[in-house]
Amino acid sequence: MGEKTDILQGTLALMTLKTLETMGPLHGYGIARRIEQTSGDRLVINYGTLYPILLKLEQEGYISAEWGVSDNNRKAKYYELTRAGRKQLAAETRSWEETTAIMARFLSPSGDQS
Amino acid sequence: MRLIRAFLIRLGGWLRQSRREQELNDEIDSHLQLHVDDNVRAGMSSDEARRQAVLKIGSVEATKEAMRDRQSLPWLEHLAQDVRYAFRSLRKSPGFTFVAVLSLALGIGANTAVFSVVNAVLLQMLPVKNPGQLVLFNWSAEESVEPPYLSPWRTRDPGSNRYTSTGFLPAALEAFRANSPTLSDVFGFQPGNFYVNAEGSTENVSGQFASGDYCRGMGVGAAAGRLMTADDDLPGAEPVVVISYRYWQRRFGGDPRAIGKVIEINDWPMTVIGVTAPGFNAALQVDWVVDVTLPLALHPRFVAVEHLYQIPISWSVSIMGRMKPGATLEQTRMSLEGVFQETARGRLEVKTLPGAPAIDPAKVPLPQLGTVPGGQGLYERRRSTYEHTLFLIMGIVTLVLLVACANVANLFLARGTARRREFAVRLALGAGRARIVRQLLVESVLLASLGGLAGLLFAWWGAQALLALRPFGSVAFGAGMLQIDTPLDWRVLGFTTAVALATGIFFGLAPALRSTRLNLTEEFQGGPRSLGGSRSTLAHAMMVVQVALSLVLLVGAGLLVRTLRNLHRFDVGFNRESLLFFETYAPNRWRAPLNVATLDAICERIAALPGVRSATYAMHAVLNRKGGSNQGEIR
Numbered sequence: 057m058g059e060k061t062d063i064l065q066g067t068l069a070l071m072t073l074k075t076l077e078t079m080g081p082l083h084g085y086g087i088a089r090r091i092e093q094t095s096g097d098r099l100v101i102n103y104g105t106l107y108p109i110l111l112k113l114e115q116e117g118y119i120s121a122e123w124g125v126s127d128n129n130r131k132a133k134y135y136e137l138t139r140a141g142r143k144q145l146a147a148e149t150r151s152w153e154e155t156t157a158i159m160a161r162f163l164s165p166s167g168d169q170s
Numbered sequence: 171m172r173l174i175r176a177f178l179i180r181l182g183g184w185l186r187q188s189r190r191e192q193e194l195n196d197e198i199d200s201h202l203q204l205h206v207d208d209n210v211r212a213g214m215s216s217d218e219a220r221r222q223a224v225l226k227i228g229s230v231e232a233t234k235e236a237m238r239d240r241q242s243l244p245w246l247e248h249l250a251q252d253v254r255y256a257f258r259s260l261r262k263s264p265g266f267t268f269v270a271v272l273s274l275a276l277g278i279g280a281n282t283a284v285f286s287v288v289n290a291v292l293l294q295m296l297p298v299k300n301p302g303q304l305v306l307f308n309w310s311a312e313e314s315v316e317p318p319y320l321s322p323w324r325t326r327d328p329g330s331n332r333y334t335s336t337g338f339l340p341a342a343l344e345a346f347r348a349n350s351p352t353l354s355d356v357f358g359f360q361p362g363n364f365y366v367n368a369e370g371s372t373e374n375v376s377g378q379f380a381s382g383d384y385c386r387g388m389g390v391g392a393a394a395g396r397l398m399t400a401d402d403d404l405p406g407a408e409p410v411v412v413i414s415y416r417y418w419q420r421r422f423g424g425d426p427r428a429i430g431k432v433i434e435i436n437d438w439p440m441t442v443i444g445v446t447a448p449g450f451n452a453a454l455q456v457d458w459v460v461d462v463t464l465p466l467a468l469h470p471r472f473v474a475v476e477h478l479y480q481i482p483i484s485w486s487v488s489i490m491g492r493m494k495p496g497a498t499l500e501q502t503r504m505s506l507e508g509v510f511q512e513t514a515r516g517r518l519e520v521k522t523l524p525g526a527p528a529i530d531p532a533k534v535p536l537p538q539l540g541t542v543p544g545g546q547g548l549y550e551r552r553r554s555t556y557e558h559t560l561f562l563i564m565g566i567v568t569l570v571l572l573v574a575c576a577n578v579a580n581l582f583l584a585r586g587t588a589r590r591r592e593f594a595v596r597l598a599l600g601a602g603r604a605r606i607v608r609q610l611l612v613e614s615v616l617l618a619s620l621g622g623l624a625g626l627l628f629a630w631w632g633a634q635a636l637l638a639l640r641p642f643g644s645v646a647f648g649a650g651m652l653q654i655d656t657p658l659d660w661r662v663l664g665f666t667t668a669v670a671l672a673t674g675i676f677f678g679l680a681p682a683l684r685s686t687r688l689n690l691t692e693e694f695q696g697g698p699r700s701l702g703g704s705r706s707t708l709a710h711a712m713m714v715v716q717v718a719l720s721l722v723l724l725v726g727a728g729l730l731v732r733t734l735r736n737l738h739r740f741d742v743g744f745n746r747e748s749l750l751f752f753e754t755y756a757p758n759r760w761r762a763p764l765n766v767a768t769l770d771a772i773c774e775r776i777a778a779l780p781g782v783r784s785a786t787y788a789m790h791a792v793l794n795r796k797g798g799s800n801q802g803e804i805r
Contacts, residue, residue, distance in 0.1 A: 084197065085204040102228030103201065108236040115176035115240070128207055132200045140172075 068101070069109050070152060073145040076119060076137040083124075083132035084110055110135060118144050180243050190241050198230055248605075252612040259613065266585060267617070270578045274621025277574030278669055279628025280567040286633045286662045288564060291456055291556050293661060294546070297449045299389030300492075301545035305353070305502055306453075307346070307489045309510065310334040311537035317485045317518050325550050334540065336548060337485040340466070342513040343381060346489060349509045352497035355387030358487040361454050362472065364462060367434035368421060375417070377462035378452055379469045385412070385446070387492050388453070394418070395429035395444030402443075403465040409440040410465065415448040417461035435462065436472060453490060453547030456556065490544045503541040510539040563636070566726065569719050571673065576716035579677035582614060583709050586685025593686055594693040607682045614678025615671060622670030626658070629666070684708055748783075 068091075075090045076082060082090070087110075088103040113119045118141035124134040137145070202223050209219030227233070260267045295301040310332045317339075324335045343358040350356055359380040366375045382403025390397070393415050402410050411433070413421075422428035432439050452460035464472075466487070493502060518534050542549075586593075593606055769787045776785040 083200070083204065085201045089208075103205075103226050104228040104230060104233035107197065107201075107233055108240050111237050111240050112176070115179045116172045117175055126204060130200060130203050130207065131196075132204060133197050 067152075068106070069113060070145070070148050072106070072109060072113065073118065073137065073141055073148070076135060077142065077145055081122075081124075081134045081136040083126065083134050085132070087135070113141070117141075177243075180241060181246070187242065191238075194234060194237055194241070198227070198233070201227065248608075249612065252609050253616060255609065256613040256616045260617065263585070266581060267620075270581055270617050271620045271624060273574040273577050274618055274670075274673065275624035275628055277567075277571035278618075278622050278625030278666065278673065279632055280570050280625075281564075281669055282622075282625055282629035282662060282666045283632030283636060284560070284563050284567050285665045286629060286658070287636055288560050289659070289661050289665075291560065294659075296388070296453060296545060296547055297390075297447065301389075302543070303493045303495075304388075304544035305491045305493055305499055305541050306336065306544035306548070307338065307491070307506075307510075308334050308336045308540045308542065309338070309514075309537040310540060311518075312535055315518055315520055315534055315537065317514070335485070336488045336550070338487050338489050338510075339485055339513055339517065340469075340487050342510055343487055343489050345509045345513050346491070346506055349506065350491060350502070351505055352493055352502045353491040354494050355383055355492040356489065357381045357384040357387040357491070358466060358489045359384060359453065360466075360469070360486045360488060361458050361460075362464065362469070364435050364464075365437075366462065367437070368431070375461045376459050377464065378454060378458075378460045379466045379472075380452075380463050381466045384463070387490070389492070390450050391447040393445040393447050394426055395442070397444050397446065398463065398465060403467045405467050407465065407467070409438060409468060410443045411435060411440045412444050412446060412463040413442055414446055414451065414459075414461045414463075416451075416459075418445045435464065440464070453488075453544070455548050455550065488548060499541040499543070503539055507539040511536040566723070569723055571669070573716055573719045573723070575673055575677040576712045576719070578614075578617070579681055580709060580712045580716070582610075582678060582681040583684065583712070586610075586681050590685065590688065590693065594688050594690055597686070597688060598690055598694070603686050606686045607679075610682035610685070611675060611678050614682070615674030618670045618674030618677075621673070622666050625670075626666060629662075630658075680708060 071091050071094075072087055075087050075094070079086070079090060084106055085103065088101065088106050091106075092099055092101065110119070110121075114121050114135070118138060119135045120138050121133050121135050124132060126132045202220075205223035205226065206216070206219045209222050210216060214222065224230075296304070298304075310327060313326075313331045313333055324333045326333045337360075338358070340358070343356065346353075347356040357380065359378050362377050362379050364375050364377055365372050380398065382398055382400035385392075385397035386399070398410065398412050401407060413428075418424055418428060422431075428442055429444060431442050433442060434440070446463070452458075452463070454460060491502065493499075514536055518537075520534050596606060597603065773785040773787055776782055
């Protein structure tokens, strides 16, 4: 596995929202796996850290939760993006892109001083 | 919004802890189960699958703890703990608690009492629909320009040679009503003093004349019967009167049969048609009680009868309006300024210095119209008579509260010394200093809250006592006594809460910080010692503050008493001993005025009473600004 990447809480929340947007309703374990896979296994997370984030997002109304049954007949709590969550995802994506763009310009070796 | 939502959910989580806990466990279990299934599918043995899954999820307890903190409000839990603990510790020392609560109750109670009067006199809005839409008109003019027959209220504008008045000609009311694009209602009113004869007894009652659309425009409801309409205010209309809820209760005992009853006002039969909503005391000066409201159309006749001759129409009507939604005071003023000046043209006098050339009446500088928020009614009297006195009293009671604070802080400091061992043990066991300080603050705020609650009781009669003492100087005219309700509304309760909280933190913080600054090693090696140097500095400082403030209050009170004694000793030029005053109101005053023969007869009867040395009568009693009194001397 690749080296451990320290991820900020806010980033993990954004990844969770994005995952739910792509995958539709999903349980916590599924979200964690999906995030790891999408990162090409370069991100290693303690699955446990995801749950407080899910709870926070649920309290803020960005996702909703409901108990359901998984493909292999296991009871699991499924999370789904709400409309507010979609809006929040769009807003956060935009601001994240802006941040990375700024950082990229800042750190690029040939960046002009203008 | 989101934060509030999350807060409410967490508050709910705090109330349903066991269910949330269960759900949390279920979710972790379900997660592990899913992971184990996956691992088994990938070919692991079930033990290895479980091991890997548990490894991957990380510390389950840490996760649960993080979720618990997020599900509920940890600070709220701690606060609840602290409050319970504070209750226990206060109950253990009832003497301390009693003294502290009593001092605080007096301090907070005095403040609340004064504030509830401030609230009622200076802050409260009229109890009507949307008082914010009401606009009160006034005008200002140069001091040399003056209309004849102006109502007595005028305020000199500071720093200029202009004055402001709220008295208008009745014609202005008509003109405003006809030309007001921004107003949905325009109405006028003016004070009146009446002799009301109901069920055989006559009494002097203060009230007002009001235009027919007054009640609708003001937005006041009826407690019984119906209120005045524009039709009641026409010149030939059946004379009617609307009474206040207060007067209905006092004079008619709240009897619904009072509606439709015919009473005599200044010997004029009038039908009582309704009662205004409870608590409504019209928009006149704050100490003018409005118990009866008569149609404005009757005003000229009342005035003519009283003065026995026809007087010109005076500038005495106050005008208010209700703005349409979205309209502003300035728009209203601009749209009516010209209209107003038209009504004033040619009806003004100019005072000229002797010898100076007379000014052409056509060239008199016209007064300017002004608009102010009308939600509190006429305001001049509040400012001129009550504002300063109330702020002065407020300052005094604040000092009282400070003394109480210093007193309780000292008690707390002593208590902190006695509890050193307890704090030392808790610190040694790993409690943060912040936590202990917070715990002590909770204790002091709790104490202050108890003081605040008890203070509300003090305030309840304190406010009435304050009004009964009449600390507002002489009253120029009117009913003479400030009769207001001092309800415990949200403003007063908010004030008390804020004062209690601030007090609690104010007197609790310094002792709390001081008593938790401990050197643990010394504490356990040497045991609790007597007061250290720096501690006594704080205690001494408190004591100095307390004594200094008490001294200020004591000197102030002493001077006040001395002034009162001097006033009492003042030689008024006649013998004040054994002198008794009483007033009479003649029934049928206008049909058969009280003549000298009747008064002589009354005096003779009084003088014949045993113990009366002599009796006399006067239109105005000595040292009294109200007229119509008899005096008797009793020995």
